[in-house]
Amino acid sequence: MSEPASEPILVVDALSGRIAGQQVIEDIAFEVPATGVTALLGRNGVGKTSTIKSILGLIERTGDVRLAGERIDALPTHRIVQRGVGYVPEDREVFGQLTVAENLRLAERDAAPRRELVERLFPDLVARRAQRAGTLSGGQQQMVSLARALVNENRLLLVDEPTKGLAPRIVDEVAVALAEAAQTVPILLVEQNLRVVRRLAERVVVLSGGRVVFTGTAVEFLDDEELIHRHLGVHDASEAA
Amino acid sequence: MTRNKTLWLAVGGVLLVVLLAVLPLLAIEIPGVLPGPTYTPGTLQLIAYAMLIAALALSYRMMFGLAGLLSFGHALFFAAGAYGLGMTLDAFGPAEWPSELIFLGSIVVTLAAGFVLAATVGALALRVTGISFAMVTLAFAQAGSVLIRRNPGGATGGDEGLALDIEHVPGALVGVLNTRNLYWVALGVLVFVYLVVLWVEQSRAGHVAAATRENELRVRVLGLRPYNVKLLIFIVASVLAAVAGMGYLLLQSGAAPRVATADFTLTLLVIVVLGGVGYRWGAIVGGIVYTLLDQRLTALAGSEFIAGLPAVLRVPLSEPLFILGTLFILVVLFLPGGIAGIPQRIRSGRASHPAESEEVADA
Amino acid sequence: MSTIVLLLITGLGLGALYFLVASGLSLIYGLMGVLNFAHGSFLTISAFLGWEVGRRVSDGTWWGLAISAIVGIAVGAIVAALTEYLLIRRLYERHIEQALVTVGLSLATVALFEGIWGTDPIYTARPEWLTQTTEILGAKIPNDRFLLIACAVIVLGGIVLFLKRTRYGLIIRAGVENRQMVTALGIDVRRSFTLVFAIGGAAAGLGGVLASVYYGYVSAHLGSVLLIFAFIVTVIGGLGSLTGAAVASVLVAVLQQFANYYLGGTGDLVVVVALAAVLLIRPRGLMGKIA
Numbered sequence: 001m002s003e004p005a006s007e008p009i010l011v012v013d014a015l016s017g018r019i020a021g022q023q024v025i026e027d028i029a030f031e032v033p034a035t036g037v038t039a040l041l042g043r044n045g046v047g048k049t050s051t052i053k054s055i056l057g058l059i060e061r062t063g064d065v066r067l068a069g070e071r072i073d074a075l076p077t078h079r080i081v082q083r084g085v086g087y088v089p090e091d092r093e094v095f096g097q098l099t100v101a102e103n104l105r106l107a108e109r110d111a112a113p114r115r116e117l118v119e120r121l122f123p124d125l126v127a128r129r130a131q132r133a134g135t136l137s138g139g140q141q142q143m144v145s146l147a148r149a150l151v152n153e154n155r156l157l158l159v160d161e162p163t164k165g166l167a168p169r170i171v172d173e174v175a176v177a178l179a180e181a182a183q184t185v186p187i188l189l190v191e192q193n194l195r196v197v198r199r200l201a202e203r204v205v206v207l208s209g210g211r212v213v214f215t216g217t218a219v220e221f222l223d224d225e226e227l228i229h230r231h232l233g234v235h236d237a238s239e240a241a
Numbered sequence: 242m243t244r245n246k247t248l249w250l251a252v253g254g255v256l257l258v259v260l261l262a263v264l265p266l267l268a269i270e271i272p273g274v275l276p277g278p279t280y281t282p283g284t285l286q287l288i289a290y291a292m293l294i295a296a297l298a299l300s301y302r303m304m305f306g307l308a309g310l311l312s313f314g315h316a317l318f319f320a321a322g323a324y325g326l327g328m329t330l331d332a333f334g335p336a337e338w339p340s341e342l343i344f345l346g347s348i349v350v351t352l353a354a355g356f357v358l359a360a361t362v363g364a365l366a367l368r369v370t371g372i373s374f375a376m377v378t379l380a381f382a383q384a385g386s387v388l389i390r391r392n393p394g395g396a397t398g399g400d401e402g403l404a405l406d407i408e409h410v411p412g413a414l415v416g417v418l419n420t421r422n423l424y425w426v427a428l429g430v431l432v433f434v435y436l437v438v439l440w441v442e443q444s445r446a447g448h449v450a451a452a453t454r455e456n457e458l459r460v461r462v463l464g465l466r467p468y469n470v471k472l473l474i475f476i477v478a479s480v481l482a483a484v485a486g487m488g489y490l491l492l493q494s495g496a497a498p499r500v501a502t503a504d505f506t507l508t509l510l511v512i513v514v515l516g517g518v519g520y521r522w523g524a525i526v527g528g529i530v531y532t533l534l535d536q537r538l539t540a541l542a543g544s545e546f547i548a549g550l551p552a553v554l555r556v557p558l559s560e561p562l563f564i565l566g567t568l569f570i571l572v573v574l575f576l577p578g579g580i581a582g583i584p585q586r587i588r589s590g591r592a593s594h595p596a597e598s599e600e601v602a603d604a
Numbered sequence: 605m606s607t608i609v610l611l612l613i614t615g616l617g618l619g620a621l622y623f624l625v626a627s628g629l630s631l632i633y634g635l636m637g638v639l640n641f642a643h644g645s646f647l648t649i650s651a652f653l654g655w656e657v658g659r660r661v662s663d664g665t666w667w668g669l670a671i672s673a674i675v676g677i678a679v680g681a682i683v684a685a686l687t688e689y690l691l692i693r694r695l696y697e698r699h700i701e702q703a704l705v706t707v708g709l710s711l712a713t714v715a716l717f718e719g720i721w722g723t724d725p726i727y728t729a730r731p732e733w734l735t736q737t738t739e740i741l742g743a744k745i746p747n748d749r750f751l752l753i754a755c756a757v758i759v760l761g762g763i764v765l766f767l768k769r770t771r772y773g774l775i776i777r778a779g780v781e782n783r784q785m786v787t788a789l790g791i792d793v794r795r796s797f798t799l800v801f802a803i804g805g806a807a808a809g810l811g812g813v814l815a816s817v818y819y820g821y822v823s824a825h826l827g828s829v830l831l832i833f834a835f836i837v838t839v840i841g842g843l844g845s846l847t848g849a850a851v852a853s854v855l856v857a858v859l860q861q862f863a864n865y866y867l868g869g870t871g872d873l874v875v876v877v878a879l880a881a882v883l884l885i886r887p888r889g890l891m892g893k894i895a
Contacts (some may be wrong), residue, residue, distance in 0.1 A: 058787075058788060076794045078787045081788060081789065087788045087789075089785065089788065093785045095778045095782060098781075102774055102777075106778055123824075311703075346761075356728040365880055365884065370889045372703075372843070373843070375837070376835050379835060380879045381880075383832050383876065503828075545736060559719060562711050563715035564712075566708045566710075566713075567712050569704075569707075573704045573705050574691070574695070574705065
């Protein structure tokens with residue numbers, strides 16, 4: 001088990017979140033190292049998305065969340081993002097009425113946005129700059145959503161189920177883009193597809209019943225069928241792919 | 242413990258009703274609040290009017306506070322009661338039947354018409370939720386208001402209002418000398434509306450309605466049809482409004498087109514929020530406080546004290562609605578529980594929001 | 605034929621007024637979820653102050669009317685922005701309370717206007733050309749209709765340009781669609797709330813001055829009457845859709861004119877029936893996002 005050498009980029013402690021007054025996660029604690037991909041795993045409805053949204057302040061939350069040592073749990077969402085947190089939401093959430101170009105322009109926070117990087121990673125989008133994002137395929141929308149996060153220089157990416165409902169070929173493309181992004185920025189990744197997790201993640205955090213039940217290296221978890229079965233309810237890692 | 246509390250509340254309620262019932266026989270004076278001793282027709286008229294408004298506000302609160310239905314068209318049903326009864330009495334005109342039968346018959350016809358109107362408007366408006374629902378009810382009420390002002394066939398009296406045709410009205414309910422009886426009718430209407438509202442709230446439908454307000458999706462998952470329950474609440478509240486409207490017609494010996502306007506519904510909303518949306522008696526307190534305040538502020542506006550002020554103060558202070566509107570804004574901003582929520586706030590030391598419901602807003 | 609032309613153009617003129625009120629309502633609702641009952645008051649105060657300043661500068665001339673319009677636009681924008689900043693913002697995300705505050709504001713301000721300017725309409729002087737008519741296809745069209753239509757078209761064009769060409773416009777369009785995601789891109793969406801109120805208020809302010817031209821008077825209830833039709837227009841057009849508001853404004857006003865003429869003055873009722881029909885067939889309105 002290799003401990004990350006430097007300070008973790010994100011430290012979450014005693015995090016609880018509520019939606020419409022209902023507690024959805026309780027007393028969550030974990031860390032995201034300053035490099036590589038950390039996967040947040042768990043069965044459906046276990047609170048993975050709620051954890052991400054709580055970190056971002058998109059739902060009502062309490063707890064101690066630190067980004068590179070700085071408390072961010074009382075900040076409004078836009079201030080957290082401005083501190084260098086990129087967010088790729090579940091279900092992409094592109095602005096369907098806006099064009100691809102407008103979606104990207106809206107996301108640009110930096111003085112020198114990394115347009116070339118985005119264009120290199122997603123050549124498909126270049127040709128469709130003037131197209132309304134709502135008319136794109138699911139895979140293309142996911143590209144837009146990823147591009148919105150990658151166009152800025154971030155200190156952390158929160159990526160929520162980027163391969164959900166995509167064709168295998170597109171899943172590969174998304175994984176390639178994430179792998180490249182992970183070279184320069186740490187990622188907290190929610191992902192159901194264990195093949196993608198195996199390919200990208202170094203560490204995993206597993207949730208069950210709104211709490212953290214396992215933290216460790218990805219290999220350690222993914223090679224233990226017993227653990228996978230107990231926490232994710234699948235028999236074989238390949239089955240989920 | 243809670244049973245004891247309920248018992249005390251019931252006893253207190255009965256005592257309060259008894260006290261209100263004997264008020265016309267007493268000579269209580271509250272200077273500054275009531276225009277004269279409680280046995281005088283003027284004061285009885287004012288209190289009776291306040292009680293009818295309170296009854297109307299109660300029915301409105303049942304929709305808004307319990308079921309989360311923000312309607313801007315409740316005035317329509319109050320007006321339907323007032324104008325319906327007035328027009329039916331007119332229409333029966335020179336019949337050979339005994340007056341009592343015509344009077345009762347007119348009430349039944351008005352109630353039936355109110356029911357049909359409520360079912361129609363409700364069934365249509367409830368196809369949408371939240372703010373759209375509010376606007377649709379507003380539009381229907383506006384149509385009603387326009388119809389009344391337009392005076393089709395001379396039936397509604399247009400801008401002049403409708404005068405009550407007393408030919409078939411029991412003698413005991415006519416004339417200044419009988420204000421006392423009308424006062425008792427108004428009290429009866431208030432008690433009746435209160436009991437119906439209480440009954441509905443504690444029925445299964447009431448619980449489902451409250452649950453729907455909090456979380457419609459969960460109610461659907463449980464296999465219940467929120468639409469039906471909401472429609473039921475809408476109809477009951479509307480028919481109760483019509484009952485209050487009939488009381489208003491008798492008390493005022495007529496109906497003014499003002500009671501059909503959107504402003505009148507907005508006034509109701511002000512009353513309910515002022516009193517406290519989360520509390521049944523909040524609507525009653527709100528209705529009575531508002532009516533008395535309105536009356537006293539109007540009296541104040543005409544007073545010499547106000548006339549002597551410089552224009553900057555005189556103009557706003559001589560407009561009761563300006564003061565009430567401002568008061569209302571302050572209540573919404575700083576006193577979310579309304580008047581009825583004050584004891585709760587003092588006890589718990591924090592703001593409570595019994596009727597806050599995102600479901601209504603996030604349409 | 606000439607009657608039809610007259611009704612059509614008059615309907616367009618009235619529709620222009622509806623649009624000036626409804627555009628702001630629709631944008632405000634679309635972005636913030638606030639149903640703004642005070643919008644009529646923005647219109648009324650602008651009409652009064654525009655008239656007060658305009659008549660002192662030059663009563664009944666084009667110059668006076670231009671001054672009125674500028675004052676009206678400025679007053680509408682400022683009053684609306686202040687309303688958002690002082691009252692609405694304090695109740696962030698509590699939509700019912702926000703609507704209630706605007707209800708209170710509308711009641712209080714109408715009463716205040718009555719206190720200051722009285723309850724009766726005050727008749728206003730207009731440039732002479734506006735009181736004359738122009739003949740089109742045999743129909744004598746009052747000239748003020750052309751002014752209304754031209755102004756509404758300019759406002760529509762201006763708002764569309766603003767929305768399409770500026771960063772704030774981009775934020776507003778995105779916010780109407782998905783406000784939360786806009787904040788998740790690191791944008792303080794609340795800043796654009798004040799702006800949207802100001803734009804809506806400016807349009808309503810111009811609407812107020814033009815309404816006093818169209819009706820020939822100013823009164824404390826000028827805004828309340830238009831507001832109800834603007835609500836209907838907004839629902840029919842689809843909440844949050846500017847184009848929807850524009851199309852519905854014209855449809856509603858033209859329908860109203862025709863019903864008033866051919867169906868014995870039933871214009872208001874027909875509009876309500878149309879609203880019911882739209883809701884039955886298409887509850888989210890002509891061009892609205894899914895409710």
